[in-house]
Amino acid sequence: MKFHVPIFEVKNLNFDVGTQRILSNISLEILKGEFIAIIGPNGGGKTTLIRMLLGLDKPTSGEIMIYGKKLNRFKKWDKIGFVPQRASHVDSNFPATVQDIVNMGRTSKRGLFSSMSTHDKELVNDAMIKMDVLNLKDKMIGTLSGGQRQRVMIARALASSPEILILDEPNTGVDVVSQNRFYALLRSLNKDENITIVFITHDIGVIADDIARLFTINQKITICNNPKQTLSCEDMSLLYGFDAHLIHNHKHDH
Amino acid sequence: MTEMLSYEFMQNAFIAGFIIAILASVSGTFVVLRRYSMISETLAHSALVGVAVGLVSGYNPLWVAVVVALLSAWLIEYLRSSFALYSDAVLAILLSGSLALAVIIVSLGGAFNNSLFSYLFGSILSVSKEDVIVIVVVGSASLALLLAYSKELYFIAYDEEVAQTSGIQVKLLNFILVSVVAVIIALSIRVVGSLLIGALMVIPTVSALQFKQGFKNTTLLALSFALVSVAFGMTLSYEYSLPSGATIVLCVLMLFVISLVLNNSKR
Ligand SMILES: Nc1ncnc2c1ncn2[C@@H]1O[C@H](COP(=O)(O)OP(=O)(O)O)[C@@H](O)[C@H]1O
Ligand SMILES: [Mg+2]
Numbered sequence: 001m002k003f004h005v006p007i008f009e010v011k012n013l014n015f016d017v018g019t020q021r022i023l024s025n026i027s028l029e030i031l032k033g034e035f036i037a038i039i040g041p042n043g044g045g046k047t048t049l050i051r052m053l054l055g056l057d058k059p060t061s062g063e064i065m066i067y068g069k070k071l072n073r074f075k076k077w078d079k080i081g082f083v084p085q086r087a088s089h090v091d092s093n094f095p096a097t098v099q100d101i102v103n104m105g106r107t108s109k110r111g112l113f114s115s116m117s118t119h120d121k122e123l124v125n126d127a128m129i130k131m132d133v134l135n136l137k138d139k140m141i142g143t144l145s146g147g148q149r150q151r152v153m154i155a156r157a158l159a160s161s162p163e164i165l166i167l168d169e170p171n172t173g174v175d176v177v178s179q180n181r182f183y184a185l186l187r188s189l190n191k192d193e194n195i196t197i198v199f200i201t202h203d204i205g206v207i208a209d210d211i212a213r214l215f216t217i218n219q220k221i222t223i224c225n226n227p228k229q230t231l232s233c234e235d236m237s238l239l240y241g242f243d244a245h246l247i248h249n250h251k252h253d254h
Numbered sequence: 255m256t257e258m259l260s261y262e263f264m265q266n267a268f269i270a271g272f273i274i275a276i277l278a279s280v281s282g283t284f285v286v287l288r289r290y291s292m293i294s295e296t297l298a299h300s301a302l303v304g305v306a307v308g309l310v311s312g313y314n315p316l317w318v319a320v321v322v323a324l325l326s327a328w329l330i331e332y333l334r335s336s337f338a339l340y341s342d343a344v345l346a347i348l349l350s351g352s353l354a355l356a357v358i359i360v361s362l363g364g365a366f367n368n369s370l371f372s373y374l375f376g377s378i379l380s381v382s383k384e385d386v387i388v389i390v391v392v393g394s395a396s397l398a399l400l401l402a403y404s405k406e407l408y409f410i411a412y413d414e415e416v417a418q419t420s421g422i423q424v425k426l427l428n429f430i431l432v433s434v435v436a437v438i439i440a441l442s443i444r445v446v447g448s449l450l451i452g453a454l455m456v457i458p459t460v461s462a463l464q465f466k467q468g469f470k471n472t473t474l475l476a477l478s479f480a481l482v483s484v485a486f487g488m489t490l491s492y493e494y495s496l497p498s499g500a501t502i503v504l505c506v507l508m509l510f511v512i513s514l515v516l517n518n519s520k521r
Contacts, residue, residue, distance in 0.1 A: 054419045077421030084416060093463055094287070094412060095472035104409045108421040112402045140466055160420060 005032040006068070007164055007196055008053055013062030015048060022048055026062070026221045030198060035190045035210055038200045040217035046200045047085050047168055049217060054082060054166070078108045081162030083153050085169050090149065092142030098152050099137040102128055105159030127158035130185055132178070147178065164196040165189065171201065258492050266386045267378035267498070271445050271484040273393045275454070277438045279480035280400055282455035283473050284431055286463075287411035291456050293330060294435055296345045298448040299352040300326030301440040305373045305448070306356040310363030315373065316388050319440040326352070327436035331429055376447035376499025378491050389441050396434045403427055408469055447499030454480060457506045461513040479509045
């Protein structure tokens, strides 16, 4: 269905802190157009892996390529939209309205001195509509609830019209109703706009059908190429100590 | 008022003062949001070394201060990246080290007198035509750099890591910000004094933050506070023969207290 165009290629990546191994011999590929979910126990190394993919932390050994280039040679970071874990924990006095924050998504696409073009404004507006924060646009970011802030951070990432969207547990603290909307949005971004999605989550139940592949990370990586047949994947997850009942339960709810 | 402005030295002082108000408050927004207040304080003391060298050697202290402040800014960035864990200790060492060095240079050069005092606390009497030209030219260039990169600096202040992953050159921009702040501080020493310039950078923004506005309004509020304080402070300095840095900082403190009271009685 998709062309085999790798966005990320990771080979034999290891990460140690002191003598403790955090990530062990990770190799993976993320292809253009894929919808990847990453699960794993707390402290398993999901966030650490993502930070390495984005050049925020350096691996102890191993190789990371982005769009066919070595990570330190890669320049086109504006293709990547990133929503970090705990993005909603902000300094509540920071002088920013919701609109100010979502505008930041356009920053690296604008020239020096240039003000927001009509195109920029449209993208910002679209992103706020998609994340249902348009009615909050003049509110100060510090006055919003955790879930609202989280949506603003995702809107900022969307406003940058990324080719790949990386979300680190974006749905913690978001209520169930907006979660369903959120999953529908991810599905449509992936299917209709062909945005590659890397989604770290505790909860893949609802979107299991949309996921191309499932990575389980607990120091080592287990790649499940056909998450719809969850049984074998669950077995593998269990092998690595992850509580796979989460997936199981949600399947029933669904 | 008209009498005051009929003197050429007062015209110089007002032109220099207003430009410094703009520079200090605009750069101050980023200084506060990036939590660089301590860096600006350290740079102000380093600039004093330049002043001391200028006073003793006979070069224009303003120029030497700009050069020394820039070198110091780069040294700070280098040390901070090499000894990340102790960056505030590095700043404290540089701050007192600079002050000690400045005092020794001035003492050895036999220039330990009123003119050093005026560089510590500011003096409107001392702003020459040449100073005004330096402040206008170098100040405009600094302001242009800040405005050119203001959206990037704002993004970095909010979330450095996401800014970096979106393709913003965080290291380069931190370097530019610190350099521009160094230059602005050195330029401000004449009017505000090295011991008080930190206050003119930080307090207008902190006052503006009390109003809980977005970026644009916060910047505009900080700018107005700085302009009003400089205008009032310099008038007071003229009327009562007081050091201008001290009167300006007292005015900006008044505005800070008013901002606090206004915004806490609203609730
Ligand atoms: N720079 C670091 N220094 C020390 N420990 C680290 C560092 N980076 C990650 N870790 C450790 O790595 C482990 C994995 O953490 P993390 O990637 O946040 O897991 P997850 O996101 O799966 O919950 C944790 O035990 C964390 O303490
Ligand atoms: Mg995590």
